[in-house]
Amino acid sequence: MAADTTQLQSYQSQYHSELYEHVLPFWLKHSIDPLHGGFFNNLDRDGKVYDTKKHMWLQGRQVWMMSHIHNDLHGPGGESEYLKAAKAGATFLRNHARVADNPRRVYFSLHRDGSPHFLQRKMFSECFYVMAMAEYARATGDEGAREEANELFEAVMDYAKDPSLLGRPVYPASTPTIDLAVPMILLNLVDELNGPGGSGHEDICEWCVGQIRKHVRPELKLVLECVGADGNPVDTPEGRLINPGHAIEAGWFLMNYGKRKGDASLIKMALEMIDWSFDFGWDKEHGGIYYFLDREGYSPIQLEWSMKLWWPHCEALVAFIMAYEETGDSQYLEKFRTVHDYSFEHFSDKKHGEWFGYLDRMGNVTHRFKGGPYKGCFHVPRALFLVEKTLGSILGAGKK
Amino acid sequence: MAADTTQLQSYQSQYHSELYEHVLPFWLKHSIDPLHGGFFNNLDRDGKVYDTKKHMWLQGRQVWMMSHIHNDLHGPGGESEYLKAAKAGATFLRNHARVADNPRRVYFSLHRDGSPHFLQRKMFSECFYVMAMAEYARATGDEGAREEANELFEAVMDYAKDPSLLGRPVYPASTPTIDLAVPMILLNLVDELNGPGGSGHEDICEWCVGQIRKHVRPELKLVLECVGADGNPVDTPEGRLINPGHAIEAGWFLMNYGKRKGDASLIKMALEMIDWSFDFGWDKEHGGIYYFLDREGYSPIQLEWSMKLWWPHCEALVAFIMAYEETGDSQYLEKFRTVHDYSFEHFSDKKHGEWFGYLDRMGNVTHRFKGGPYKGCFHVPRALFLVEKTLGSILGAGKK
Numbered sequence: 044m045a046a047d048t049t050q051l052q053s054y055q056s057q058y059h060s061e062l063y064e065h066v067l068p069f070w071l072k073h074s075i076d077p078l079h080g081g082f083f084n085n086l087d088r089d090g091k092v093y094d095t096k097k098h099m100w101l102q103g104r105q106v107w108m109m110s111h112i113h114n115d116l117h118g119p120g121g122e123s124e125y126l127k128a129a130k131a132g133a134t135f136l137r138n139h140a141r142v143a144d145n146p147r148r149v150y151f152s153l154h155r156d157g158s159p160h161f162l163q164r165k166m167f168s169e170c171f172y173v174m175a176m177a178e179y180a181r182a183t184g185d186e187g188a189r190e191e192a193n194e195l196f197e198a199v200m201d202y203a204k205d206p207s208l209l210g211r212p213v214y215p216a217s218t219p220t221i222d223l224a225v226p227m228i229l230l231n232l233v234d235e236l237n238g239p240g241g242s243g244h245e246d247i248c249e250w251c252v253g254q255i256r257k258h259v260r261p262e263l264k265l266v267l268e269c270v271g272a273d274g275n276p277v278d279t280p281e282g283r284l285i286n287p288g289h290a291i292e293a294g295w296f297l298m299n300y301g302k303r304k305g306d307a308s309l310i311k312m313a314l315e316m317i318d319w320s321f322d323f324g325w326d327k328e329h330g331g332i333y334y335f336l337d338r339e340g341y342s343p344i345q346l347e348w349s350m351k352l353w354w355p356h357c358e359a360l361v362a363f364i365m366a367y368e369e370t371g372d373s374q375y376l377e378k379f380r381t382v383h384d385y386s387f388e389h390f391s392d393k394k395h396g397e398w399f400g401y402l403d404r405m406g407n408v409t410h411r412f413k414g415g416p417y418k419g420c421f422h423v424p425r426a427l428f429l430v431e432k433t434l435g436s437i438l439g440a441g442k443k
Numbered sequence: 444m445a446a447d448t449t450q451l452q453s454y455q456s457q458y459h460s461e462l463y464e465h466v467l468p469f470w471l472k473h474s475i476d477p478l479h480g481g482f483f484n485n486l487d488r489d490g491k492v493y494d495t496k497k498h499m500w501l502q503g504r505q506v507w508m509m510s511h512i513h514n515d516l517h518g519p520g521g522e523s524e525y526l527k528a529a530k531a532g533a534t535f536l537r538n539h540a541r542v543a544d545n546p547r548r549v550y551f552s553l554h555r556d557g558s559p560h561f562l563q564r565k566m567f568s569e570c571f572y573v574m575a576m577a578e579y580a581r582a583t584g585d586e587g588a589r590e591e592a593n594e595l596f597e598a599v600m601d602y603a604k605d606p607s608l609l610g611r612p613v614y615p616a617s618t619p620t621i622d623l624a625v626p627m628i629l630l631n632l633v634d635e636l637n638g639p640g641g642s643g644h645e646d647i648c649e650w651c652v653g654q655i656r657k658h659v660r661p662e663l664k665l666v667l668e669c670v671g672a673d674g675n676p677v678d679t680p681e682g683r684l685i686n687p688g689h690a691i692e693a694g695w696f697l698m699n700y701g702k703r704k705g706d707a708s709l710i711k712m713a714l715e716m717i718d719w720s721f722d723f724g725w726d727k728e729h730g731g732i733y734y735f736l737d738r739e740g741y742s743p744i745q746l747e748w749s750m751k752l753w754w755p756h757c758e759a760l761v762a763f764i765m766a767y768e769e770t771g772d773s774q775y776l777e778k779f780r781t782v783h784d785y786s787f788e789h790f791s792d793k794k795h796g797e798w799f800g801y802l803d804r805m806g807n808v809t810h811r812f813k814g815g816p817y818k819g820c821f822h823v824p825r826a827l828f829l830v831e832k833t834l835g836s837i838l839g840a841g842k843k
Contacts, residue, residue: 085680085744087741093680093741094679094680094744095679096679154616154617158614158615158616158617159612159614160614160616161614162612210610212559212562214558214559214560214561215558216554216558216560217554217558279494279495279496280485280493280494341487341493341811341812342809342810342811342812343810344485344494344810344812344815344816346746346747346750346801346809346810347746347747348809348810349803349809350746401746403749403803403804404803404809409742409746409748409749409804410742410743410744410746410748411741411742412741412742412744415744416744
């Protein structure tokens with residue numbers, strides 16, 4: 044590797060301090076509810092709670108994140124402020140998040156005291172519950188948490204096969220379609236269930252890879268969010284939709300899987316997913332990664348399509364540093380630098396910690412809050428953590 | 444009235460030509476589906492169909508609009524291109540829009556051929572079905588359409604009383620809340636069922652006025668979208684939400700009702716709703732009416748909060764010209780002018796007709812399409828029609 048070791052070390056130190064001094068302290072300080080347990084996830088710029096509702100995607104993700112940091116710093120068992128936070132969140136989840144008359148479903152949002160507020164007709168609350176319990180079980184050795192992860196994973200697999208179980212009417216369509224979100228999250232969930240170096244559910248992984256492959260279109264050099272179940276593109280706003288951040292995230296999930304299997308063709312596909320999505324999704328005029336695009340150039344119907352959100356940038360940071368580690372190709376380090384410069388300039392809040400989440404197309408902050416119904420303690424710390432680890436691995440390998 | 448008659452006449456002529464030469468022709472030319480009937484509502488800037496799905500809110504609204512124009516130009520009976528279009532839409536609605544196994548529900552969207560695509564857990568498709576059938580029945584004398592309007596209105600009243608009938612789980616809350624949208628649309632629906640100069644359902648109107656009153660807060664000088672069922676403000680993002688365009692629209696609905704009842708106190712309340720909402724909702728820096736605001740100054744959680752949408756401006760044009768007619772106060776003509784100038788400069792598309800729907804905070808067009816899942820042949824032509832009529836009435840009164 045020709046890269047400047049000093050520069051990689053400087054990044055490594057920056058990601059370390061951003062994570063442990065500017066991001067995790069924000070959540071440890073402001074998010075824990077001393078009265079009812081669980082996490083406040085609706086936090087204003089300075090950490091003030093502007094809504095006491097608790098969103099289960101973010102409760103689950105924060106339990107995962109806090110457990111993950113604990114596991115990395117201390118290994119299973121032991122004590123830490125991260126594990127203490129994870130415990131507060133996990134206890135709240137286990138006491139309140141599963142639907143009273145159907146424990147195979149998880150609410151979308153609860154009131155502060157844990158009473159139900161809203162149930163989505165989607166399976167993502169369940170997915171993040173699995174993720175939380177799997178990592179929390181590793182941190183604590185709690186067998187009950189592990190069983191819950193397995194139980195809910197079975198439920199998620201049922202919903203993936205038959206979405207009508209979620210209560211959303213499914214009408215016969217002339218062109219049935221499939222979404223990238225499903226195989227992508229399942230591939231990641233298996234990874235979480237397996238844990239570091241583990242394996243299992245290989246049939247599900249192979250199914251996921253097959254489904255993801257239908258979304259990856261070499262003839263378009265694009266990753267499509269939604270395609271026909273037969274793998275053919277569909278000419279509707281849904282079928283033309285590009286979500287670059289999502290495709291880049293799917294890319295690094297797949298790269299991890301390809302590395303575990305030692306399958307060079309999967310790694311090649313993962314790199315293409317990342318390359319195509321970034322090339323198409325980067326705003327050449329104002330910088331930043333678009334939230335949504337239409338592959339034929341129509342205006343996406345989503346009102347927020349041209350905004351720049353924090354999480355696609357987090358995913359791109361992870362994807363490019365992993366791609367650089369994998370290939371040693373300096374173009375990935377260049378792209379990492381481009382996204383890094385944009386992100387630290389626009390998203391990172393030097394004054395109160397954590398990152399802003401939402402910018403307009405020109406890069407102005409549109410929402411001052413740090414946590415909301417879809418933003419919590421997850422994408423930023425996960426990206427900072429993974430980038431620091433990958434840099435460590437690159438630098439370690441360089442020393443050999 | 445001290446206003447310059449020449450200027451009012453010039454506006455009148457501008458609104459007339461905008462309606463009959465630039466807006467209605469766009470829909471007559473591009474929206475009618477010659478194969479399956481009904482309207483394409485997803486039309487690109489130049490009228491090209493970019494999605495053949497049909498959204499029932501907009502089918503219903505276009506049937507209403509086309510019938511309304513026919514009734515105005517020709518009175519009931521007779522023939523016109525507007526009535527022909529209304530018939531195409533009404534026939535499609537009656538053949539396909541009601542849910543097969545529950546005809547008290549109306550789908551949100553259908554495929555081009557009328558097969559079902561999506562059913563919302565909300566009552567608005569049903570509301571626009573009522574509106575469509577009531578006006579279409581007046582245009583044609585079709586008693587069956589009138590009966591359908593009455594039937595679905597009864598269903599809507601049931602949903603208003605018990606939203607769990609829509610399939611959305613309703614959880615007990617420590618603070619039950621109510622939304623402005625419900626009494627506001629019911630008040631308008633009664634107006635549509637009654638027709639010009641008619642009356643009826645007076646008990647429902649009184650209930651609506653009582654509910655709307657709970658949202659109108661003199662101590663804040665604001666209209667709140669969502670309040671406690673007891674009429675007290677609620678300190679959540681929903682309870683702090685201001686939707687200026689919605690409140691202004693509710694204002695002119697209420698002004699119409701107050702005028703029909705000859706109730707000066709209702710007219711005063713309506714004028715306050717309009718004044719407060721515009722004063723709070725107008726962007727003093729970049730112009731235009733915000734889509735959403737938080738009354739305490741937090742960032743609204745809606746990603747699109749700072750965008751400028753066409754329909755709040757349409758509602759403000761109607762509200763201010765009506766307020767001017769009602770009061771003769773020149774400040775309303777000034778505000779009308781402010782919104783007029785912004786709207787014709789930013790929304791009206793001189794090249795292809797109709798108006799753009801979506802601008803960023805600074806006023807740049809973000810979406811080039813003229814019709815989408817929530818924008819069709821409704822707000823723009825309704826506003827142009829009502830403003831022209833009101834100007835005619837002001838000028839006619841001036842001549843007396």
